[in-house]
Amino acid sequence: MMLILALTACSTPMDARKDAAFQSYGHAADRPTQRPMRSMSSFSDSLQCMDRLMRDAQIPTTLITSKQIPDFSTRVPVATKDMVITALLQMSRLSNAFRYVDYEVDIARQDTVQNLTNILLNNNQIQLQRPALYVSGSVAFVDQNVLNNRFDAGTSGARFETGYSQNRTVTIIGLELHLGDFRTRTMIPGLDSANEVIISNGGQGLDLAGRIRDYGWQFNVGRDYAQGSGAAVRTLVELAMIELTGKWARVPYWQCLTMEQTHPNFQRQLRDWYDEGNIGIHEALIRQSLVSKGYLSSSNVQPPSLTTFRTALSKFQADNGMVVTGTVDFSTYERALRDYVALNAQGQLIRYGWLSTSADPKALSANEKLSPTISEKVYGVNELPRSIDLQIENILMGRKQFEVGEQVFLSLTVSRQSHLACYLSNASGQVMRLLPNPVTPQAQISANQAIRLPDWMSPNPGYVIETSGAGTEGLLCMATDKDVSNELSEPLNGPALRPLTGIRDLPDVLALYNRALGTEGYTSATVTWDVSARKAPTTSSATAAPSAAASTKR
Template sequence: MKAWAVWAVSLGLLAAGCVSNPETAVVVAQPKTPISKTLTSFSQAKACMDRLLAQYGKRDIRLTSDGVPDRTGTVAAGTRDMMIAALGEMSERSGAFTFVDIDLQSTVHWIATNTPGSGFVPPRYYIRGSISQVDRNVTADSNSASISLPFLSVGVAEDQVTSVVTVDLQVGDLTTRQVLRGVTTTNTITVVSRGDGASADGLINQGAISINLDSTTTEGTHQALRTLIDYSLIELMGKFTKVPYSRCLELRSTRPTAMAENRAAFDRLTEAQQILLIQRALIASGEYRGEATGVLSRTFRDRLNYAKSVRNLIPNGRIDFELFNILANQGYVDISAPPPVVPNIDVAAPKIEPTPIDADGGRDPIGLELLHPKGALRPGDKVVFDVISRQPAQLYCYYEFQESGRKQVVRVLPNRFRDESKISFSNPVKFPSSEDGFDIVLGHAGSEEAVGCIAVQGEYPENKRPRVLKEPDLTPLASASGLAEVVDQHLLADQLRSSVKVLRYVVQ
């Protein structure tokens, strides 16, 4: 047999040996990477917004949107679904936003022409906007170097390309079709693509050798867009509801590099060290009462699943980066500390103090707390509220009730009997107190009432003093038809130095 025939037979046998078994196709097609929750650097900030909206009594704000269309025609993404998901995460506790889903060509036109009597309750507001700008390859940098010798050539190269994406959002009033003044946002994110490579070519005994190594890292444009929409909605809804959303943007997790730093710290740990750190973190957060051993026991697995579920993660009983990332951002894991030593015997875990920035509510300059009366609330009962704070402040409290089917709100503190209302850690406030000449008496069964307090660091300047403070106390306010409008007036006067707590309850 000739040489070429031998080579042909050999190659044929080799090719036959590489044919895959068709029965394994179903297994081969299965993804090998675990499912994970979609995270952005603003996931924790959205939870923070949810807490703030609850504290400030914002709820059931009905709105809709046609999404964020791409006016540039370069980024096709499900922006409406991204928006619904972000608003949902900001409403889990507070119930602040109710998104009205109308899947038609034009939401605003459909609502405007919808006939009454169908049972459909239209939203009051809508979010509009667009991906207004996409500039690809804004900068393109390339660096390379090579060395050539008679028998060898070696070269290296590095490239970087940047693109920018801009989103503009506004809130409009559906009844007037007017965009609300000051409730707009425009933000830009930069997407970076990096590549590096090395090559070597040589000649050995007249046989050519060529080696090429390339690595490319590209930040996802659509993931960048989701991050941009998350941030833009936090800013837009913060302006719309007048809550101090900047507190949530101060969280460590909103730093662009925070997630990458947490990932690097997680990857440096062994599996036992990962378990040990998560155990210590959940002990510190009060979610696990066992001991930190570095062993994934059945009891700890149950608490692990609970910790994941309350953080909207997949409760799969496994230690993963998603939970580690959140606990690090909450201050329960110190990524700058050396890897822990896994004990050979069970030892009690040290308590880890959380960072001053609270993961749920963001930075609170005053630390205001409003305590609800205990026990069942019955018609005709007299109730007393306690207010405490960590920092000195001026305190203003209001009571919302219904009378003859109409909502009324009155200022109960300060009042004509107590014109000075200062609060501090050593000087908590109780109202109505014995020195006040009034009582708060609960109305009829089924009625909903509310009490809200605003604490402010310092006095209001006269030119910024809220209108509700210029009206008589213990008398229905004329400049506000509800507690939400009262809170808005105070926040417009001094948002960043204010803390707000609102309690709503139903008379039994």
């Protein structure tokens, strides 16, 4: 009878309403327990280095595209082409060196954007620009289990048995990329890259079993590691793009490949040092780093619970391309202290002027002084103050002479996140504010971003800078830690893109800023150019923008 009742109960459907309290935890349990992190490889810092090199070399904007990067082995199912695009974009944040042309002709791969593009092209409602370069290549090979090491051992007795196993495997991934001339569809000799990287898997296991009188017992423990193919391919792609673009642009790209951050154990070693300290040490080390980098003043070093520290930390994370959290974690620790790591004579990573268990700067030993960091930065020593890099970007780089009626194109970057205000003066003694303006009302810029004046990559930039009369013209840009428009005097708060009342030249603007903020409250940069009367008309056309995108005046 009891058996029949039990079987009947098992056949009756369960009442989901009784689990309502248990089910209510589902929404929270479905969320990840770790914060997202930016995907970075050993060459992510090298991409930023290349960006600065190409800006210093004033490489003009070049249109580029890419073929599909297939993997015929089908063993590395990763989005290699998208990694190529990401690497190109990261090398163009400050320099504007490359613009990627996104167009797909394979019908099987076309999406909504590509289909709309085809429709608009057929109706002459859109115009594509021809790329100058294209990337070609593939995952050349994936050799699995090149090395395979196994070890198994065990013992057996009347009441006790043991077993131990260990295995290790090595796989090699090869990537080949080339740079081609799109106009002739030919590969450019010398612009090729063929690299390979090793990834490995391994594991250990221990089994114990036995009997105690009439009862048996069993125990098993193991640990494994598997190095993924995605991170390996990203490393190969970024290395290849540094080599290809560096050779093409004829810049000393090898300087970016000798940084300490390219060491394969860089992040692992930083993680070991991170684990040696506690949360208080981590916060103190990062605070000192923020002071050195100018995000905090020495008098405002506060615990992380205060708004000042969290705001400075958020700006630092944004400037370094991280996921902004405003909290102290390993990713922030690594980004804040990476400049203070050097390689000694034995090729080992060492801390340069700091300890993992103390926030106080450490005196450098004689051996450490022989191994300075590539960045030439020392923990606890303040770096250079904020700077503005302001350049003329017309096709003839470094140009300072213009004729009346020509257009001028400029760009600027800042060394850390700032609020910008830019003022333009002409030869007739008029000054107007370019930034902020109705098109760009929030002129805030990160350290990894370039501002174009005007935005020549936009078909409707909102304004143009056109020389108006013979004489000297100039542009003055001011960077501040916060929006100071409410602290400035009335003449500077006039309408944008119109002459400011009572201001005759750029020194007048500087004087008003000094009066409102003091000499330490801002950073400024000025660039000037000479304008001469227009010569007799020739067959030449109007001044061209740095790229093929046309600027329109309104």
